[in-house]
Amino acid sequence: MSKINTPKPVRGTQDIFGPEQEAFGHVVDTFERVRRLYNFRRAEMPVFEPTAVFARSLGETTDVVSKEMYTFDDRSGDSLTLRPEFTAGVVRAYLTNGWQQHAPLKLATHGPLFRYERPQKGRYRQFHQIDAEILGAGEPAADVELLVMADQLLKELGIDDGVTLHLNTLGDPESRAAWREALVAHFEKHRGDLSEDSQTRLDVNPLRILDSKDQRDRPIVDEAPIIDDSLTDEARIFFDKVTAGLDAAGVAWTRNARLVRGFDYYRHTAFEFITDRLGAQGTVLGGGRYDGLVEALGGPHTPSVGWAAGIERLAMLVGEREALAVDAVVIPLGEAAEMAANGIIADLRRHGVTADMAYRGNMKKRMKKANDAGASFAVIIGDDELANGKAAVKDLAAGTQSEVALEDIARKVSRVQ
RNA sequence: GCGAUCGUAGCUCAGUUGGUUAGAGCGCCGGUUUGUGGUACCGGAGGUCGGGGGUUCGAGACCCCUCGAUCGCCCCA
The missing domain is CATH 3.30.930.10 (Bira Bifunctional Protein; Domain 2)
Incomplete structure (x- = not known):
């Protein structure tokens, strides 16, 4: 259990x-x-x-x-x-x-x-x-x-x-050593007024006192020698x-x-x-x-x-960014079309078209997937279209649709003409 | 390592002074529409209330411990 x-x-x-x-x-x-x-x-x-x-x-x-x-x-x-x-x-x-x-x-x-x-x-x-x-x-x-x-x-x-x-x-190294010496001498004079953290820094890493955020260190830091005098x-x-x-x-x-x-x-x-x-x-x-x-x-x-x-x-x-939209989503309907779609989408991709396939759910579901992917085109292939060697290509922005021969789809949906 | 705030559905959050079956929006799934998206309407699934222990007749709410996130300190990008 x-x-x-x-x-x-x-x-x-x-x-x-x-x-x-x-x-x-x-x-x-x-x-x-x-x-x-x-x-x-x-x-x-x-x-x-x-x-x-x-x-x-x-x-x-x-x-x-x-x-x-x-x-x-x-x-x-x-x-x-x-x-x-x-x-x-x-x-x-x-x-x-x-x-x-x-x-x-x-x-x-x-x-x-x-x-x-x-x-x-x-x-x-x-x-x-x-x-x-x-x-x-x-x-x-x-x-x-x-x-x-x-x-x-x-x-x-x-x-x-x-x-x-x-x-x-x-x-x-020469400048840095001289500056460091001057800094240590300065901070040692005010050791008792430094924050606990900076007193530790004085022994371990005195340069670090310079960017301390502690208010108690500010006046002492402001009077500290800057490297210009040691360069x-x-x-x-x-x-x-x-x-x-x-x-x-x-x-x-x-x-x-x-x-x-x-x-x-x-x-x-x-x-x-x-x-x-x-x-x-x-x-x-x-x-x-x-x-x-x-x-x-x-x-x-x-x-x-x-x-x-x-x-x-x-x-x-x-800031957050959105993924790049795909050029086309292929929507096959029916067993024969789903098999043929494997070749059609492979052909699109070989022509440099960014494409995805919607192979799940009813038509509405698949269109929604195309829409959500930001696709410019939906390529709909049913058994009817397939028999004629064509596909229905829908321009999702314009809402217009036309029949396109299978071999012309890549040219039709490619953004680089 | 130190101090402080916080932790409720996948996400963003509500949950009155502790009191019956823990809610909403978005998202998801299904339907209205058995081959057409963005809108709308209807329905549904989904929660060890971070985890463990305690107080109480009763804890999401209170206490302790723990894990994690966030904001400072330290340090660093």
Whole structure:
């Protein structure tokens, strides 16, 4: 008598279908189109990697590594991790496949990523990103190209309204170290007035205090030194070239001296496209330059820059979309017609006509199916028509109907004449 | 990991201070129309009230635990 319970989906995972999937697919399709315009090559990487790939590159102390990764031992006892981000795996692939020969290499990819986090709207344990990277390019032109591409992508998705590009520089290692020192000195002076979280940050990741949302931290953060005072001439020139390039390309941006990055490997350019329409999950696309990462994974000095964007968040901004309507729905009536319809619809599809078949229910039912599918035409084949080598083709928008020879149906219902 | 709100048909939601067989709209199925859609009318199926325990004569409503979603924090796309 025990009832069989259907297993529940894993927390933080989602099944995407219907209008939501149409939006999701639209984001991916648009990304694929845009990345071709910029001549980025598509690459596929494994969903899991040796744990060391992420542990070394992201920094052992980051939250992602210390408490958010899906890490497990496989049957041979190797520690593997489901990728929590793209960049580390891309770099690993770059090194182990000898892709250095293609440098500067412009790569694009997309797919699922995994983080053990508290789910919220627009935040999942299995989530999806689109990703673009330029490996082996130390020139500011690479930063500019990526940012212009991101800007065009958001515009082509029609979601640039209310989205702002926040731009900052973290400088070269020398600048960053000097800035970090100045920041620590500043915050140490006010340690007692900082929030508990920021007191912890001061020991672990002092840069993070800058984007604290705690009101108690605001006045101290406002007085904190900005990196401009610590920038080397080289780093300043680099940043100036990036901003000048954006201006030349007509990309709007705003300087945000409080913008920092979560992972240790970032240098120079850091950026986020932030929307005011998604609450706490406002960052819709983010990235920066990671000149130190390839070395952290045992490779030669390879300056690189990249970004990633959450597909779910972009899809939410895009809004629900309807599936594309079919050109024709074939409605066979009677056994002989139903058999013949298999050949007729196959012929339509071979001619590039998007077609579906309504093989269930009475005539009314089948017409309704054609209507619901948004079909331009219903192709009705009864035994009478079949005997004459014809079909009744009804224009569903106009409501008109005419008899068409079987071999002419494809031409009649095709939208590309 | 922390705080808060919520969880009733496939979907969106109603369900008076706990009180008989839990309702609506949409959707689905059937019919009015045995070969003609979008409209209309009629009828029907469909609910472990997230799950478990407790209080009570009696719980969808109250209490506890648990799972999940949502909104913040943390972190991040």
